[in-house]
Amino acid sequence: MWGISLSCEIADFLSLIKGLSQQLLSSENDWILYRLDDLAQIKSGYSGTQVSYQTPYKVSRIETISKHCIDIQRIGYVECIPESYRLNVGNILFSNINSIQYIGNTAYLDKDYGLYHGMNLLRIIPNTTIVRPRFLHLLLCTDWAINYFQTICNKAVSQASINQTALGKSRFPIPPMSVQQQICSMFELTERKLDNEQEYISCLQQQKRYLLQKMFI
Known part of the structure; x- marks a missing residue:
C-alpha cells in the first residue's frame, strides 16, 4: 500500500x-506581471578565499545545492566573513554559473543552517510584501522558468552563466x-x-x- x-x-x-x-x-x-528584481533582491556571494579545514564560518558552494536542497555535507569554509552574507530562512540560492543543464538549479532555505553565502551562486531575497518566499521558489522550479533560464544564459565551451541584470529582467505573473x-x-x-x-x-x-x-x- x-x-x-x-x-x-x-x-x-x-x-x-x-x-x-x-x-x-x-x-x-x-x-500581475513582475520583474524578478522587483520581487526580490539578487546578490552575489562572498568571493574570499576558502580554506581546506573546518572553521566556524560555513559557506555555500555550487555542490551545496546540486540535489535541489541544502546539502550541509557539501560546503566550504572561510576564515572570516561579514555577517551580511549569512543566509536566512526564506532565502533562495540560484545556480547562475554551471554546466548548461544545471543552470537554474535552486535551493530554498527552509531553516537556519548557520550557513553563509559563498561564491558562484546568487542569493535571492524575496520581497515578502509582494511574494511569499516559498511560492517564488516554486515558480523558479517550474519547467517554464528553467527552460527560460537555460535559453537566456551565455553559453561557453565548458559552462554557461547568467548575470544578475539578465536574471533580474525575468518576468513572472504573481x-x-x-x-x-x-x-x-x-x-x-x-x-x-x-x-x-x-x-x-x-x-x-x-x-x-x-x-x-x-x-x-
Missing part, C-alpha cells in the same frame, strides 16, 4: 508544478497573497507526506537487511 500512496503523492506534487507552469503561460488570468498561500499549503502538505513515506520505506529497507542477516547467521 505504501508504494501506491507514495506514487499518488509524487503525482500530486508533479501536478502542482505542472499547474504552475500552465498558469505562467496563460494570458487569461488576473495575476497572484494575490491568498492564492500564493493556498498553493504553498498544498505543496507543503505533499512534501510532508512524501518525507513520511520515504522515512517509512527507509525503515522497511533496514528491517529487510536485518532479517537477511539473521537468516544467514
Whole structure:
C-alpha cells in the first residue's frame, strides 16, 4: 500500500508544478506581471578565499545545492566573513554559473543552517510584501522558468552563466497573497507526506537487511 500512496503523492506534487507552469503561460488570468528584481533582491556571494579545514564560518558552494536542497555535507569554509552574507530562512540560492543543464538549479532555505553565502551562486531575497518566499521558489522550479533560464544564459565551451541584470529582467505573473498561500499549503502538505513515506520505506529497507542477516547467521 505504501508504494501506491507514495506514487499518488509524487503525482500530486508533479501536478502542482505542472499547474504552475500552465498558469505562467496563460494570458487569461488576473495575476500581475513582475520583474524578478522587483520581487526580490539578487546578490552575489562572498568571493574570499576558502580554506581546506573546518572553521566556524560555513559557506555555500555550487555542490551545496546540486540535489535541489541544502546539502550541509557539501560546503566550504572561510576564515572570516561579514555577517551580511549569512543566509536566512526564506532565502533562495540560484545556480547562475554551471554546466548548461544545471543552470537554474535552486535551493530554498527552509531553516537556519548557520550557513553563509559563498561564491558562484546568487542569493535571492524575496520581497515578502509582494511574494511569499516559498511560492517564488516554486515558480523558479517550474519547467517554464528553467527552460527560460537555460535559453537566456551565455553559453561557453565548458559552462554557461547568467548575470544578475539578465536574471533580474525575468518576468513572472504573481497572484494575490491568498492564492500564493493556498498553493504553498498544498505543496507543503505533499512534501510532508512524501518525507513520511520515504522515512517509512527507509525503515522497511533496514528491517529487510536485518532479517537477511539473521537468516544467514
